[in-house]
Amino acid sequence: MNALKTGVNRQTALQFLLVAVVGFSLPAFSSDKAPGAGKWRVVNYWSEWCAPCRIEIPMLNALGQELSAQGVAVVGVNFDEDPRALTLEIAEELEIEFPVLTNEEVARLGLRPPDVLPTTYLLSPDGEVVAKLIGMQTDAEIREQLVMKGALFDEDGD
Amino acid sequence: MKDAVKERAILRPLISEASTAKYGAIPGACRRLLAGVVSAWVLLTPAHAADVELLPSPAAKNSSLSRVVSDKSGNLYLSWVTQTEGSASLYYSTLNETRWSEPQLVSQGEDWFINWADFPVLSVSAENKAAHWLRMSAEGSYDYDIDARFYDAQTDSWSDTITPHKDGVSAEHGFVSMLPVGNGNTLMSWLDGRNTKTEAGYGEMTLRAGIFSARGETLSEWELDARVCDCCQTGAAMSAAGPVIVYRDRSGGEIRDIYITRYANGDWTPPVAIHDDQWEIAGCPVNGPSVAAQGDFVAVGWFTAKDDSPKVQLAVSTDSGEHFSAPIRVSGPDTIGRIDTAILANGQVAVSWLDTSDEAAQLTVSRFSAGGSLIDTTVVARTSASRRSGFPIMETIGDDLFVTWTDISEGPEVRVARVDFASP
Numbered sequence: 001m002n003a004l005k006t007g008v009n010r011q012t013a014l015q016f017l018l019v020a021v022v023g024f025s026l027p028a029f030s031s032d033k034a035p036g037a038g039k040w041r042v043v044n045y046w047s048e049w050c051a052p053c054r055i056e057i058p059m060l061n062a063l064g065q066e067l068s069a070q071g072v073a074v075v076g077v078n079f080d081e082d083p084r085a086l087t088l089e090i091a092e093e094l095e096i097e098f099p100v101l102t103n104e105e106v107a108r109l110g111l112r113p114p115d116v117l118p119t120t121y122l123l124s125p126d127g128e129v130v131a132k133l134i135g136m137q138t139d140a141e142i143r144e145q146l147v148m149k150g151a152l153f154d155e156d157g158d
Numbered sequence: 159m160k161d162a163v164k165e166r167a168i169l170r171p172l173i174s175e176a177s178t179a180k181y182g183a184i185p186g187a188c189r190r191l192l193a194g195v196v197s198a199w200v201l202l203t204p205a206h207a208a209d210v211e212l213l214p215s216p217a218a219k220n221s222s223l224s225r226v227v228s229d230k231s232g233n234l235y236l237s238w239v240t241q242t243e244g245s246a247s248l249y250y251s252t253l254n255e256t257r258w259s260e261p262q263l264v265s266q267g268e269d270w271f272i273n274w275a276d277f278p279v280l281s282v283s284a285e286n287k288a289a290h291w292l293r294m295s296a297e298g299s300y301d302y303d304i305d306a307r308f309y310d311a312q313t314d315s316w317s318d319t320i321t322p323h324k325d326g327v328s329a330e331h332g333f334v335s336m337l338p339v340g341n342g343n344t345l346m347s348w349l350d351g352r353n354t355k356t357e358a359g360y361g362e363m364t365l366r367a368g369i370f371s372a373r374g375e376t377l378s379e380w381e382l383d384a385r386v387c388d389c390c391q392t393g394a395a396m397s398a399a400g401p402v403i404v405y406r407d408r409s410g411g412e413i414r415d416i417y418i419t420r421y422a423n424g425d426w427t428p429p430v431a432i433h434d435d436q437w438e439i440a441g442c443p444v445n446g447p448s449v450a451a452q453g454d455f456v457a458v459g460w461f462t463a464k465d466d467s468p469k470v471q472l473a474v475s476t477d478s479g480e481h482f483s484a485p486i487r488v489s490g491p492d493t494i495g496r497i498d499t500a501i502l503a504n505g506q507v508a509v510s511w512l513d514t515s516d517e518a519a520q521l522t523v524s525r526f527s528a529g530g531s532l533i534d535t536t537v538v539a540r541t542s543a544s545r546r547s548g549f550p551i552m553e554t555i556g557d558d559l560f561v562t563w564t565d566i567s568e569g570p571e572v573r574v575a576r577v578d579f580a581s582p
Binding site for chain 2: 054079116117132136
């Protein structure tokens with residue numbers, strides 16, 4: 001779990017350094033130009049050969065569209081770390097409509113590669129891992145986690 | 159019905175021969191306490207690291223997916239895949255003293271399914287060889303078939319390419335294990351997705367096996383399990399009582415523990431769990447078990463991560479896989495698995511796995527006594543945790559241990575090392 005936090009700690013340290021040197025913090029500051037950076041992120045690890053991953057994709061496509069207006073981005077990670085062109089080719093074949101991160105963008109997240117596919121991380125706007133959802137998820141399960149972590153309002157008012 | 163057959167037939171743990179010899183019968187609570195103390199001691203005690211000798215590799219640059227295997231005469235074979243623009247080739251070479259033979263081409267194709275976790279196997283015996291690779295079968299990028307060729311030493315020729323599964327269904331077929339079974343025949347086991355393509359959606363992955371002649375003829379074929387994990391390697395070994403196959407099961411409740419089936423009295427035994435890990439996941443761990451055998455002694459290593467707590471475990475059997483010891487913890491919690499298991503001529507067991515440290519990984523081998531006591535732990539190489547670094551594979555010749563893996567630091571390159579356990 002320490003490895004999981006490495007990237008987060010580095011980013012946090014950079015922000016502390018910025019506050020110390022410049023004297024103020026830039027809330028929206030981020031050198032990360034990756035899709036969804038600065039937003040709540042649903043980071044889904046998939047692979048072309050992972051059947052439950054393929055089953056999840058239509059749900060994640062819809063979730064990404066529905067939540068974009070609420071400041072939540074759905075992004076994908078090709079677990080196999082294929083070259084970029086191949087990853088995009090596979091993503092098209094799998095009809096993935098949400099952005100797929102580059103290997104460099106994935107490395108900056110500092111996440112421990114999942115032990116199981118699919119795995120979906122929920123990241124806060126400052127990149128902190130707030131939930132790790134192992135195995136195939138439903139739309140309701142992801143939304144429930146986002147509500148619990150404060151990324152979404154509970155529409156039912158519960 | 160499947161679950162009824164399995165009926166959670168968890169094997170009774172054996173008390174290790176070492177502990178019974180030393181302590182006799184121990185009450186349950188004391189035994190658990192003792193086991194905890196011993197486990198802590200095993201994990202915390204600094205261990206001697208064996209010497210590692212990096213050998214030259216016969217594989218060209220841009221090669222990966224390597225394996226080592228040996229025949230009964232003590233010849234070491236290295237197989238690998240070399241990729242060039244739009245093409246992939248499967249080669250092997252043999253080690254003569256310190257020199258590798260000229261690489262021999264088994265097959266080449268432009269429609270292969272190349273995957274870091276599911277890759278070609280070379281099986282060798284004194285008279286024969288067999289090898290497989292994966293070929294894309296249809297427009298779906300995840301539909302692929304198994305292709306195989308068999309080398310007959312009597313005719314000094316490779317057979318035509320055959321597809322061991324005869325279903326004709328465009329689906330996933332892979333994660334092959336192979337084993338020479340005598341008379342020039344080869345046992346193959348594989349994950350077979352013929353039942354995954356249903357009108358109702360994705361169906362169940364099956365485990366199948368067959369015996370094939372040196373000419374590639376199907377002599378026997380079986381469905382061994384009608385519902386298994388979709389994406390984990392299988393393992394096979396020859397015990398004194400016959401072949402055993404290990405794999406990751408998938409219960410109706412999504413428990414994905416390691417199971418074994420044995421060929422005994424002319425048929426395969428109903429699959430049973432090596433240990434009741436109770437790892438429940440509706441997903442793919444991509445971390446299959448491995449098995450090695452020497453006479454009646456069988457060792458199985460595997461990765462599990464119940465409660466998101468990763469660890470590698472080892473269990474041993476002294477009755478050809480009918481009963482297993484309680485699991486021995488090999489590593490955790492920083493392991494990402496990718497394990498292999500081998501037995502040295504002196505009966506000691508080696509387990510390899512990848513441990514993560516920051517953004518790097520360590521290819522690590524721990525050696526255990528036949529009774530399951532840790533002898534030493536050796537870091538064979540520092541490598542990458544990336545999937546492109548693949549699954550390291552081990553083989554023993556006598557008391558020498560050979561390890562191969564893919565180094566991606568300067569493009570994929572095959573590495574081979576000998577671990578010298580004899581040095582003080």
